[in-house]
Structure formats: C-alpha cells, structure tokens
Amino acid sequence: MFVVLNRWWHSLKIDESKGLIYKKFKDHRLFTANVFLFGAFLGVILWIWDYITDPVGAKETIGFRCFFLILLIEYVLLRKWKNPYMLGWLALFFTLLTLVDYLLILTHLEKGMIYGIAGFMFYMLLPPIAFQAFPLWINIISIMIVAAFPQLFAEAGFVNGFQQANYAVLIWPAASIAIIIQYFYARNYRHRYEMEKSLERLSYTDMLSGLYNRRYFMETFHNLLEHAKASGTSLGLLIADIDRFKSINDQYGHPVGDEVIKSLSALFAKEVGAAGIVARIGGEEFGILLPDTDREASLKLAEQLRSSAEEMNIDVVDEEQFVCTISIGIAVSEANSDVSTLFKKADQALYKAKQSGRNCIYRFS
Numbered sequence: 001m002f003v004v005l006n007r008w009w010h011s012l013k014i015d016e017s018k019g020l021i022y023k024k025f026k027d028h029r030l031f032t033a034n035v036f037l038f039g040a041f042l043g044v045i046l047w048i049w050d051y052i053t054d055p056v057g058a059k060e061t062i063g064f065r066c067f068f069l070i071l072l073i074e075y076v077l078l079r080k081w082k083n084p085y086m087l088g089w090l091a092l093f094f095t096l097l098t099l100v101d102y103l104l105i106l107t108h109l110e111k112g113m114i115y116g117i118a119g120f121m122f123y124m125l126l127p128p129i130a131f132q133a134f135p136l137w138i139n140i141i142s143i144m145i146v147a148a149f150p151q152l153f154a155e156a157g158f159v160n161g162f163q164q165a166n167y168a169v170l171i172w173p174a175a176s177i178a179i180i181i182q183y184f185y186a187r188n189y190r191h192r193y194e195m196e197k198s199l200e201r202l203s204y205t206d207m208l209s210g211l212y213n214r215r216y217f218m219e220t221f222h223n224l225l226e227h228a229k230a231s232g233t234s235l236g237l238l239i240a241d242i243d244r245f246k247s248i249n250d251q252y253g254h255p256v257g258d259e260v261i262k263s264l265s266a267l268f269a270k271e272v273g274a275a276g277i278v279a280r281i282g283g284e285e286f287g288i289l290l291p292d293t294d295r296e297a298s299l300k301l302a303e304q305l306r307s308s309a310e311e312m313n314i315d316v317v318d319e320e321q322f323v324c325t326i327s328i329g330i331a332v333s334e335a336n337s338d339v340s341t342l343f344k345k346a347d348q349a350l351y352k353a354k355q356s357g358r359n360c361i362y363r364f365s
Helices: 002-012 018-045 047-053 062-080 084-107 112-133 136-155 164-203 214-231 245-252 254-275 295-311 339-355
Strands: 235-242 277-280 285-291 313-315 321-323 326-332 361-363
Touching: 018 047, 018 062, 018 084, 018 112, 018 164, 047 062, 047 112, 062 084, 084 112, 084 136, 112 136, 112 164, 136 164, 214 235, 214 277, 214 285, 214 339, 235 245, 235 254, 235 295, 235 339, 245 254, 254 277, 254 285, 254 295, 254 313, 285 295, 295 326, 295 361, 326 339, 339 361
Parallel strands: 326 361
Antiparallel strands: 235 285, 235 326, 277 285, 313 321
C-alpha cells in the first residue's frame, strides 16, 4: 500500500526546470501584464459598486479605489524585467496591498462586509488567470496566502464586522479548486514543453550519427562568430572528411559505411566534449566549432582527432577489420571574419589536406 501511494505521489510531482520556467514566463508575460493593467483600472471603476451599495460611504472610498492603480507598477515591471521569480513575489506583494485596500473599502461601506464578501472571489481567480507566467510553487503559495490573509488581518483586529464563517465557506473551496487548476495547467504545460523540446532536438539532430545536423551547425556558427568578434576572442573551425569513403561503401557495403560514420561520430563527440560543437554537415563530412580557441589549440585538437581515428579499427564480416582515416582542414577567425569566408577557408584547407595524401591536417597560417 505504501509503495502504491509513494508511486502515486511521485507521479503527481512536477519538476519545473529553469528552462521551462523562463519559457513559460516568455509565453505568458504580456498576458499577465495586461491582467494587472485591467485589474488596476477595474479596481478604480468599481467605485460605482461602492456608490450603489452606500452613496454616503462611497465618498470616503474614492482614495482607496485610486490606490488600485499601484498595480500599474507590476504592469510596467512585467513589460521591462525578465525575472519570473522576482516578478512573481512582487505580483503577490501588490496583490496583498490591494487586498488590504479592499478590506478597508468594505469597512467604510454600510453592510460592506456582508455584500462585499463575494468580491474576494476575484482574488481567487487572479492566480489561475494572471500568475501563469510564474513558477507553480509561487502560484500555490500565492493562493494560500491570498485566501488566508483577510482572515488573519481581521483576527488581528484591523477590520470590524468581517464575516469569518461566511468567508471560510466561500473562499477555501474556491482556493482548493484554484490550486487544482494551477496544478493541472502546470502539468499540461510541462508536457507541452517537453514535446516541443523533443521536436526541437529532432529538428537539429542528424539521425544516423546522433550529432547536430548542418542546420543547427550553421545557426550556431553564425552566433559563435558574432560572439567571438564582440568579445575579441577566436573561433576555431575544423572540417573533417572520411578518406576514400566511397571505396568503403563499394567494398564493404553501405551498412559498414554507416557504422564508420557512427563510430567516428562517437569518437568526435567524446574527444571534443564540452569544448565545442560537433555536427555532421554532409555525407561523410563533419564540422567542429571551437569557441575561444586559437590556431595552436585548434591544431592540437585536430591532430588528436586524426590520430584517434587512425587507431580505431572498424569491424566487418568474418572478423575482418580495417583502418579508417580522416583529413581535416582548419581555419581560425579574425577580427573581420564572416561565416562564408571562414567556412570557405576551412573547406579549402581540407582540399589541401586531401591533395597532400590524406590522413593529414592542413591549416591556413
């Protein structure tokens, strides 16, 4: 029984990674900002309700109603800032300020605590509607604090005539429903986020090698080169090509050729590691980007890749093995480099390496 409950509990947990939270914030930020904008002016306009409820007391609530405009601060911050954690807590802070303000408004209206208690339902709607841009745990804490705050405020003696029992019967079921809504929305959003990330990975992945494909390589190439020029650093570019790959396919068959590509891809990924980006950019051609890497370091890594490839034995039928070699062209960025020029230099260097007898490295000095 305990094992079943434990599995059930873990199935309910939602792990919101930093990437997911910032993506959710990006998706919902403008909507959340507009809800706070709407809430600021709605709080002022509802003075009409004060006047209908108590024309005499409404004269004293004008200033309190104008206080709702403080929500415009959150609106402006949401438009300018990009920190979902800080903005989430600020959203709760401004919401509590208007909640106190609303309690004070009710104390100035005849029978305000009786007629106005339904108004607290709007505060239960706020997190499920407006707080979607923030982490789930901030939303749930916000619902519980917003629900409990009027009761604590009244218990401390700051407001008179607060209908504790009626409030509890009305608000806490609504708060529970709001939490459930928040939970399932967050669960659904995480599922959608993971699906999008999976599709994104597929769109950038070469299916045979498991490396990045040419599309991702060229996009990253452009971004890294711009960063290198802005920071005054160097970007190393290696283009590696399998020597006599057509002969391998002709002699041993395409399945063996595929195994060669897979084996070399695994080798490149292991040797380069986190130091760079490795991609399959053609049939038997690989591109390697090395941020913050000068000529000597690029040459050293290229030689390491070449020698490791030469030492690798490829298995074929009947326990036969053969050695596969690669040629590598190297180019390193300069202050005025652009993507096409640098790529052309590395490609020309590869051609020189092939002309020099293959299984070697060539770089432009």
